[in-house]
Amino acid sequence: MDxxxxxxxxxxxxxxxxxxxxxxxxxxxxxxxxxRRDAVGRxxxxxxxxxxxxEIRAEVLQNLDHWLLAFEAxxxxxxxxxxxxxxxxxxxxxxxxxxxAAGVQRVIKSKSMVSEESGLNVVLGAAxxxxxxxxxxxYILQLADEPPSHIIxxxxxxxxxxxxxxxxxxxxxxxxRDIPALCEEARQHLxxxxxxxxxxxxxxxxxxxxxxxxxxxxxxxxxxxVTTLPRVHVAITGVEKVLxxxxxxxxxxxxxxxxxxxxxxxxxxxxxxxxxxxxxSDGPQENHVILVDNGRARLLGGPLxxxxxxxxxxxxxxxxxxxxxxxxxxxxxxxxxxxxxxxxPAFLGLDKALDLPQASTLCxxxxxxxxxxxxxxxxxxxxxxxxxxxxxxxxxxxxxIRLWRWLALHPRLxxxxxRWGVRALRALAGRDxxxxxxxxxxxxxxxxxxxxxxxxxxxxxxAARQAQQAQTNALLVARRQAAQAGHRHD
Amino acid sequence: MTDxxxxxxxxxxxGLGDPARSALPRxxxxxxxxxxxxxxxxxxxxxxxxxLQSTVAVVSNLAAVPFAVADYLGSLGEAGRNLDQQVxxxxxxxxxxxxxxxxxxxxxTTRPGDRVGITGxxxxxxxxxxxxxxxxxDTPSTTSLLPETHICVLPVQRVLERMEQAxxxxxxxxxxxxxxxxxxxxxxRTADIEQTIVIGxxxxxxxxxxxxxxxx
Numbered sequence: 001m002d003x004x005x006x007x008x009x010x011x012x013x014x015x016x017x018x019x020x021x022x023x024x025x026x027x028x029x030x031x032x033x034x035x036r037r038d039a040v041g042r043x044x045x046x047x048x049x050x051x052x053x054x055e056i057r058a059e060v061l062q063n064l065d066h067w068l069l070a071f072e073a074x075x076x077x078x079x080x081x082x083x084x085x086x087x088x089x090x091x092x093x094x095x096x097x098x099x100x101a102a103g104v105q106r107v108i109k110s111k112s113m114v115s116e117e118s119g120l121n122v123v124l125g126a127a128x129x130x131x132x133x134x135x136x137x138x139y140i141l142q143l144a145d146e147p148p149s150h151i152i153x154x155x156x157x158x159x160x161x162x163x164x165x166x167x168x169x170x171x172x173x174x175x176x177r178d179i180p181a182l183c184e185e186a187r188q189h190l191x192x193x194x195x196x197x198x199x200x201x202x203x204x205x206x207x208x209x210x211x212x213x214x215x216x217x218x219x220x221x222x223x224x225x226v227t228t229l230p231r232v233h234v235a236i237t238g239v240e241k242v243l244x245x246x247x248x249x250x251x252x253x254x255x256x257x258x259x260x261x262x263x264x265x266x267x268x269x270x271x272x273x274x275x276x277x278x279x280x281s282d283g284p285q286e287n288h289v290i291l292v293d294n295g296r297a298r299l300l301g302g303p304l305x306x307x308x309x310x311x312x313x314x315x316x317x318x319x320x321x322x323x324x325x326x327x328x329x330x331x332x333x334x335x336x337x338x339x340x341x342x343x344x345p346a347f348l349g350l351d352k353a354l355d356l357p358q359a360s361t362l363c364x365x366x367x368x369x370x371x372x373x374x375x376x377x378x379x380x381x382x383x384x385x386x387x388x389x390x391x392x393x394x395x396x397x398x399x400x401i402r403l404w405r406w407l408a409l410h411p412r413l414x415x416x417x418x419r420w421g422v423r424a425l426r427a428l429a430g431r432d433x434x435x436x437x438x439x440x441x442x443x444x445x446x447x448x449x450x451x452x453x454x455x456x457x458x459x460x461x462x463a464a465r466q467a468q469q470a471q472t473n474a475l476l477v478a479r480r481q482a483a484q485a486g487h488r489h490d
Numbered sequence: 491m492t493d494x495x496x497x498x499x500x501x502x503x504x505g506l507g508d509p510a511r512s513a514l515p516r517x518x519x520x521x522x523x524x525x526x527x528x529x530x531x532x533x534x535x536x537x538x539x540x541x542l543q544s545t546v547a548v549v550s551n552l553a554a555v556p557f558a559v560a561d562y563l564g565s566l567g568e569a570g571r572n573l574d575q576q577v578x579x580x581x582x583x584x585x586x587x588x589x590x591x592x593x594x595x596x597x598x599t600t601r602p603g604d605r606v607g608i609t610g611x612x613x614x615x616x617x618x619x620x621x622x623x624x625x626x627x628d629t630p631s632t633t634s635l636l637p638e639t640h641i642c643v644l645p646v647q648r649v650l651e652r653m654e655q656a657x658x659x660x661x662x663x664x665x666x667x668x669x670x671x672x673x674x675x676x677x678x679r680t681a682d683i684e685q686t687i688v689i690g691x692x693x694x695x696x697x698x699x700x701x702x703x704x705x706x
Contacts, residue, residue: 031685043525052522059517065502084495136691137682153682160684183680183688190692195602210516211667221635221678221693228631228670239498244517250653251522261681264525264538265618268693269673276669279627281599283669293498300505 001119001147005332005344005353009443012359015330016447024159025327032153032318035262036369042264046255053255054373056248057309060240064300067209067242068291074212078274081288084239088118091292095120095201095234096127098288102232104129104198110216110223111135112203113151113312114236114292116334117347120201131201132193134222136186143170149328151335152260152314157327190222200226204237204289205312206252210245213273214289217256217266227272233284235272239291240308246271252311255371260313295347303382307342309372316366316376322359331356338366338376345383354392357383396440415459422453521654528616528651532704535649538619542676543689544697548704555583555643556591558700559608562641563593566696569605569639576637579608581628583643600632607637607694612663613648613656614699618675621699622656625670634674640694642674646703 004011015021040046060067072082081098085091091114099107107129109115121142124131133142137154141147143166148154155163163182164175171189176182202223206215214235216223227233243249249271257263276283299308317323317337328336332353333344341360345353357380366376387393388401407414429435429452438445456464528534536546547558563570579588579595588595600607609629611621621642625631634640650656653673660667678693689695 028685044527045523046525048523049525052519056519062506064506065499068499068502084498086494086497090494134692135682136680140682153685155682156685158683163683179683179686180688182683183691187690187692191602194692213667219678220680220682220691222691224631224635224672225692228635239502246657247519247522247654248517250657253653254522254525258525264542265620265673265675267542267675267678269675271667271671271673272669273667273671274669277625277627280625280669281627281630282632283625291498293494293501297498297501297505300502301507302505305505 001116001334003333003344003348003352005348005356006351008330008332008353008355008359011330011332012326015326020159020162021157021327024157025324027159028156029318029324032260032262032314036259036315036318037262039258039262039264043258046258049251049254050371050373052251053311053371054309056243056251057311057372058306060242060244061300061305061308064240064242064297067244068239070209070244071207071212071242072291074209075207075274075289076212078212079287080212080274081286083288083290085290085292086294088114088120088292088294091115091118091236091290091294092120092123094290095236096123096129098232098234099124099127099129099199102199102286104232106193106197107131107199107201108193108197108222108226108230109133109138109201110203110218110226111138111154112201112236113148113334114203114238114294115201116148117294118236118292120236132190132197134190134194134220134226135218136183136220139186139190140166143167147329147334149336150314150317151312157329194222194225194229197230199232199234200228200230200284201234201236202226204235204241205256206249207237207242207289207291208244208246208249208271209242211271211273213271215243215249216270216272217253217268218270219261219263219267221268224268224270227270227284228282231284232286232288233272234288234290236290236292238296239293240296240310256311256313259315259369259371299346303386304342304346304379306374307339307346307379309374310339310343311372313371315369315371319365319369321361321363321365326359331359338380339374342376342379342383350383350386350390351392354387357381357387415457418457418459422457426452428452524617524652526617531616531649531651532646532701535614535616535619536701538616539614539676539699540619542619543679544619544676544699546699546701548701550703552586552643552645552702555700555702556586556588556593556595559641560591560593562698562700563606563639566639569696573605576603576605577608578604578606578633578637580610580630580633582610583608599630600636602636604637606639606641607633607635608641608643609634611642611644611648613650613659614644615651615653615656615673616649617652620653621674621697622660623672623674624660624668625672626668631670631672634672635693638690638694639696639698640674640677641698641700643700643702646701649701 140155149157204214323337341356434449678691680691
């Protein structure tokens, strides 16, 4: 997928000015957070489940080479072809080769974020192979020729009217505002495609080392169709997605749907192992898994290591005040929200996504809900430090931070500057106590006012409090001494 | 692409440092805590299945199943009428008296026009109200996938507490995993348009469970 993460600010301006998008974000944005809260409320102790999930994912990463090889050996034993791709382009080529060798003309896909990374649909289309996305959200976006704006609700930025307009244009059907009717239309339209396809391409939520299986978690049933009906199935997924055992999958599934859609469990969890039994009437005769690196392996052992625990639930973006205001497209690549602000620079390079780690107030809502306890704010802070160290921030930002540092190392001067700075800000503010413009920080005040500081500075308050405390202490000591003296006299 | 494999593994090992990991044993973890405890296997299974929009009927023995199915189909209105040559069942259910209950059931592979699919289940999970079906010559996956109504005949002895027990039971019974294990929790659904939940996306619109042998 072409990235526009380098022009984040321009993207944000466009999205904040997009009234339709803003209306859609307001209307649909909060639902996930409410549903997650309700689902967690039905659980005995969700924190214990999170601990277990985090432990499993952390343990896997610590021995990733081992578990990948164990998965590979077991999958091969069951007749699955295992391929390794260093980049998205390599993954596309592998898939294209498989399709050509099997004489594939029609591909049906269920959701795969890794295939968004690699831009698979464009490559297959260019090779004359018809690709149909079958997840409803992804299908809508395929018609609209847009990337997803959310990792589990790809078309969350579109209203029913926009969907209806797309369907009218592509299916030649009358417009409707009836959401069930729109879903039914997609069902009727996609059913024949499921039945005619030669190849199914899916993602893989997890790979199970114990059994060589691919686990797929879905609601619509399209994942089952894609992995049951066509004669070839290819799963394409990241190298970090492996779990040691089936029991580990069961434990992870206790947190994934609850964190994602607020369901106790998704409608379908499918565990796919090997090829069709010789006497069976359904299932693919040929089965492949493509393990994609694309920037993941180099994160191991480094400061961003923990980001690879991610199980792609989307809770971080559902709870992020920045994502909720700008939507997913502004982030400019496959993964939006807090996890995207880490993975995009990590996968593409920090210089390609300079502003993403800054796109956070570090409020830590993401960390509070992350089912595998990724320290997201800490990782964003790490990336900010790296930007500063590598001289990637603009000169005025570096200069002002250097100035601040110098000042902070000179406490008297700092106290003096802050006292007079506060007075200056108060003088600059109008009678309403608000600063409508800050010299040099126009970007910040463009969309909001800065309240002028009120009362005394922290340092003045601290000094006053210390003085008062000292006075109180002296009084207490004096009283105790007097009491003890009285005691002795008795 | 063997080179890609070697280079990816090398990159992983470079990041993780060296320890000899090849002989790593499978992790022995204490059994995971359940999300919601199960007090009464059958009651909890039924309540949780119903909360997922499955419907549940209870019969005392297998012979009663075709009649319970006929009742259910009768309750559906148009979706349950005129089903000649559109009801497909798994072979294990062939011996039941479908004719007697006037259910036109046929043992065969599923066709695109089928409107009702009737299956058994390998087991069910009370923690979440979930059915587990696996693929196989006599348990085709399409029967529970293509028809708009899926009816599952489930003996009460097959209701287990949690997913881990289901995995153990499959491995014990078969030694290895079948091609597909499908955990099914209610009818298919989507919320991809305006976050509005719509039942009946690509899979069945209805999942009806006939619990067999419950003495209640």
